Every structure is written in C-alpha cells, then in structure tokens.
Amino acid sequence: MKLLWFSLVASFFLSGTAVAAPEKAALDVRAASYILGDIDTGMVMYDKDSDKRVPPASLTKIMTLFLIYDALARGDLTLEQALPVSERAWRTPGSKTFVRVGDQIRVNDLIQGIAVQSGNDACVVVAEHLAGSEEGFSDLMNAKAKELGMVNSHFVNPTGLPHPEHYTSARDLFLLASALMNRFPQYSHFVKEKQYTFSGIQQYNRNRLLWRDPSITGLKTGHTREAGFCMVATSDKDGQRLAAVIMGAPSSKIREEEALRLLRQGNRLFETVRIYEPGAVIRSLRVWKGAEEFVDATVDQPAVVTIPRKQRSSLEIGMVYEEPMVGPLVKGQKIGAVIVKLKDQELLNRPVVAAKDIPSGGFVGNFVDTIRLYFGW
Known part of the structure; x- marks a missing residue:
C-alpha cells in the first residue's frame, strides 16, 4: 500500500458522504427534539434528543411524497394520470384538498394537495392506488424507512393522524428529507409553492418561511395535540444545502423561528466543501x-x-x-x-x-x- x-x-x-464530523457545539432550541444537518454530506451540526421516538403529525407526508416520487421515477405513475377518489378517502378527517367521491384527480394535483395543502384525503387517494389500502401503503412506508436507515420510525398511515404505533425521530426525518431532496430534484418545486387552488378553494402553504427567506426550499410542517408543532425546513444558500428538523415546539411561530435560526447558524458557521x-x-x-x-x-x-x-x-x-x-x-x-x-x-x-x-x-x-x-x- x-x-x-x-x-x-x-x-x-x-x-459524497462524510463518515465523520467535527465536534458539535451546544445550542439551546425551544423544541422537544431537533437536528440540523447538511443534506449533501449527512453531517449533523447540532442536535438534541434526535433519536427519541415522537409522533410526526403531517411530517409523515414527506414519506408519502417520497413513495409517490419513487413511483413516478419507476414509471408506475405519471403526473397526468387520473386516480379515483373513494368514499374512504373523501371521509378522511383533518386537513383536506377537498376531493369529492367519484372524481378522477390528476397525480400532479394530488401532489400539490399534499405538499401545499397537507391534504389527508389526497394522501389516501394515492395510497389506495399504489398499495390497495392505507394498510398496504403503510407496509411500503416501513420498507422504505428500513432501506433509508430510519431505525426509529414506524408508520401506520400515510397522513400522520395520531396512532400509538405511528412514530419517527428528528434524525430519521433528516435522513428522509435528505434522501428526498437528493433523489428527486425534478419534483422539488412542489414543496416551494406558496399557494394552490383546487375545486375553487385557494389554500396557502403552512410553511411561512417561504415568505421570510429566499433561501428556503421547503419542506413540510405538521401539528397535532400529541406531536406539538413540528417542521422540516430546508435551505440552499452559498452552495450549501441544509435541513433543520423541529419536533414538539410550543407554537407555529416558535417552530419557524427556531428552524430559521438553526439554518442561519449552520450557514454562518459551517461550509460545504466540494472536493471531487x-x-x-x-x-x-x-x-x-x-x-x-x-x-x-x-x-x-x-x-x-x-x-x-x-x-x-x-x-x-x-x-x-x-x-x-x-x-x-x-x-x-x-x-x-x-x-x-x-x-x-x-x-x-x-x-x-x-x-x-x-x-x-x-x-x-x-x-x-x-x-x-x-x-x-
């Protein structure tokens, strides 16, 4: 040698992927758990209780989007393909895209309904098409989680509605968000859209960081009583792509403030060096x-x-x-x-x-x- x-x-x-990282400094963040890392290298800059299992609320939909994009990449779906709306999908509680029973909805519209409006009904429409049922789709979600190394995650639905066996961790969501951004750049525009109109109803993206900072590229917000206020925020600035995961913040305002503070801190104190x-x-x-x-x-x-x-x-x-x-x-x-x-x-x-x-x-x-x-x- x-x-x-x-x-x-x-x-x-x-x-490439770095196999180690410089020593991390401590940072006080108003959240039950959090993590900040580099999307391109996987290096974690700051974290707290990032392996703790917590309810993900609508951050679950990042995995739902991943499986949709995966199906598009394989040719099992097309953006113009129309999928039928079942009564079960129509009756799904929570945030809605407002699809109607019997309608045929384009995949492109369903993605926008999930990414922008966080529509639970749109998630079920896609889940039933790809796997026959929400239960079958959950099996696909868990298989993908295992493939991605998400060791503290288990999914029982595509929406994030509360269930005792439905959980993830801040670190697992960082892995998922990084994989989504790296593997499917052709679909990254969906999570940056600020508003979307469907069935005559205009709804706005709940990720208000899209209005506050031009470097923000996504990704998803979530909230339930069990999960608190959650967020995965991504940015692209000075050739550096970062992802901040906030779990269990006390309010939507605080989750946004802390996610943006993490992203700016990471960009200010660290740089991504491209070698080959x-x-x-x-x-x-x-x-x-x-x-x-x-x-x-x-x-x-x-x-x-x-x-x-x-x-x-x-x-x-x-x-x-x-x-x-x-x-x-x-x-x-x-x-x-x-x-x-x-x-x-x-x-x-x-x-x-x-x-x-x-x-x-x-x-x-x-x-x-x-x-x-x-x-x-």
Missing part, C-alpha cells in the same frame, strides 16, 4: 504487466465534506493505493481510496476506481515487467 497526500489547492474540484465530481481523475498510476503502462484513477461518486468556516486550509487530501499495481484491470475496479482529513480527523473515505479496462500485457512485456519488479527497477 502507498499513501500520497496532495495540496488542497491542487486537488480542489467540485461534491464523479469522473474526476485523481492521478495516473503505473500498471505492471498490462497492455498499457498507466491507468487513470478516478472517483465514481461525488466527494464533499462539511467543515467549520475558516478551516479550509487545514484540510488534507490523500490517496492510498496498491503498489505495485499489476494488470489486468477492469473498468470500475477498486484500486484505492481518497481520504479527506481535518486536523487528523478523517472526514471522508471514498473508493478510487480504474477509469478503463487494462488488459493483460503480451508475453514479452510481462516478462520484462516481471524482471523489473524482481530487481526493483
């Missing part, structure tokens, strides 16, 4: 006993870290790889790793792969390389 360290300036490109884009060549490496003498070592995933501001010059970027490297090699084969450190703390470890196939060399070339390796030439 050989380890090379690069200068930061020479290595600076552009965007997918496909970036890290270095050309010598290949022995190959049809070609060199192979480009590249990353097939973005590499990005979150660090405290004014510490960029302390970042170290290195690559560890096999030496000697012997052919043949296959395109995409792991041949090393990029390591990013901040003051001796490893922030990221990203695989490095061969950019192309390197077939085995011919008899003569292989023989010569064997001699060179043996004598260290």
